[in-house]
Amino acid sequence: MKINSPKDLPIKRGDRVFVRCDFNVPLDEFGNITDDRRIRMALPTIKYLLDNDCKIVIASHLGRPKGEFNEKFSLKPVAKRLSHLLKQDVIMAKDVVGSDAKEKAANLKEGEVLLLENVRFDSRETKNDEGFAKELSEFGDFYINDAFGVSHRAHASVEAITRFYDSCRKAGGFLLLKEINFFHKLLENPVRPFVAVVGGSKVSGKLQALVNLLPKVDKMVIGGGMAFTFLKAMGYNVGNSLVEDDLIDEALKIMAEAKRLGVKFYLPVDIVIADKFAEDAMVKYVTYQEIPDGWMGLDIGPATVRLFGEVLWDAQTILWNGPMGVYEMDKFSRGTFKISHEIARSHGIKVVGGGDTADAVQRAGDDEEMTFISTGGGASLELLEGKKLPGVAALEIPDEVSCQ
Known part of the structure; x- marks a missing residue:
């Protein structure tokens, strides 16, 4: 078709x-x-x-x-x-x-x-x-x-x-055709090493995309609120950070599958934590093992930025979907913006998917450096999940039909 x-x-x-x-x-x-x-x-x-x-x-x-x-x-x-x-x-x-x-x-x-x-x-x-x-x-x-x-x-x-x-x-x-072609090439024949940087608040919204991406990437980087479900699955205390307890088993399965496939899997090593979800919150920098009760993680820390930067330096294809923290608040925007700069500096193909990520890239001033910024958040995510989009499927015609 x-x-x-x-x-x-x-x-x-x-x-x-x-x-x-x-x-x-x-x-x-x-x-x-x-x-x-x-x-x-x-x-x-x-x-x-x-x-x-x-x-x-x-x-x-x-x-x-x-x-x-x-x-x-x-x-x-x-x-x-x-x-x-x-x-x-x-x-x-x-x-x-x-x-x-x-x-x-x-x-x-x-x-x-x-x-x-x-x-x-x-x-x-x-x-x-x-x-x-x-x-x-x-x-x-x-x-x-x-x-x-x-x-x-x-x-x-x-x-x-x-x-x-x-x-x-x-x-x-x-x-529309440009979007489909970009994601098709990305998933079917990427230039390697291929690194997926996945963030955002919840694992549930991106679970199927993670499962579908794992066999296709060489490295996977997890940031944002969804990282805390993985950290808790590994047995660490995450305080009041956002966690989806019902997905802890799924998180463990994803990490086990990454290990089986030989995909290098990276989580934050230090966190920017706050005593409340607000601009005037008190802020501390701690390692992932030291999040105290009553505090919540709202951004990745400087050591994580350095680690993720090293992960990205040899990448030939980078897919970024989801911010690294609550970038809308100045106090918690640094991690997302620094990762944006790191991706922008890369010499590979850089594809940004998702509305929040596109917004973060623009705020960081890196939009001109990206190879392609998708206009569709939910649509790009469903393509990454391997789904067929109804609006696209409705346009398909038999190969033998010629309209000229």
Whole structure:
């Protein structure tokens, strides 16, 4: 099976193209976009269609408005930023499939772009409702999914809509195809040594990814809150640190499997601990064997940074998913930012997956040094788990089909 790219579609001047993008960007309290990476990453697909004088209708979600209109989740700031990046006006619809959207779509001229209002304002979107998908499909003669970040969701604008397009009228956008190809190469044929750096708060969210990655990597580095489940499994006191007691047996199995496969497995050797989870907490640096009762680990310490840096120095491929501590608080951000610098300095292929990790890399000022930063947190994690994404599977067509 294969997936068409926009270049494989028999698009001609004046054709209407419906594009599902992932413009779920972070906003500050005043409604200003704080990181427009997801909008910028969708530009190649949009510009390709503009170069072909298409009429473009774009759909996206923003946040979780729970199926009803909420001004806080309007895509108006996105339309403004997209207009600026495209250097042309983007027409904004007042609704999703209502009279305003339909009227503006009907009056669209060649080379114009219409952005529909947040698709999650309609409760049928997250239910993968076929009726809603059919209404959306009427906006375009062709369908392109460039929203990798939501392709692990079977939603109407991602999965059900593809049922209304034959093999030569649907495709993956340039960003979606780039994401899939990167992760495929990473998991099937990485340049070695291949090091996985896995952090974040919980083992449960990444358990299957760890199991799937183990046979493929040469070294595995564990940081963040999830490290304490492994340390407790080894018999150490972790105080009030975040621990998933029900996964201690799984942690032991993962470490045993790493040993059996000859994968070098690294945990923090020193920890930044605090007496409470707050910016004004009292802080101490201790080894992993000395966490006192009542204290919690919130970052990796300087010796761990040095150790992890040495682990990374000969890596030819690095996959990083999950921060090393509570990087949102200044007191506990140093470990994550220093590991970001270490990865950025590496000469190998550096792939960053996950929203928090991408945010940390940007805050550390290292985003330009990374080979690839994925736009999808949950989607990239499911690919690492070896799962098939519903939105991607829906785009697959038989190898023998040629659309040109």
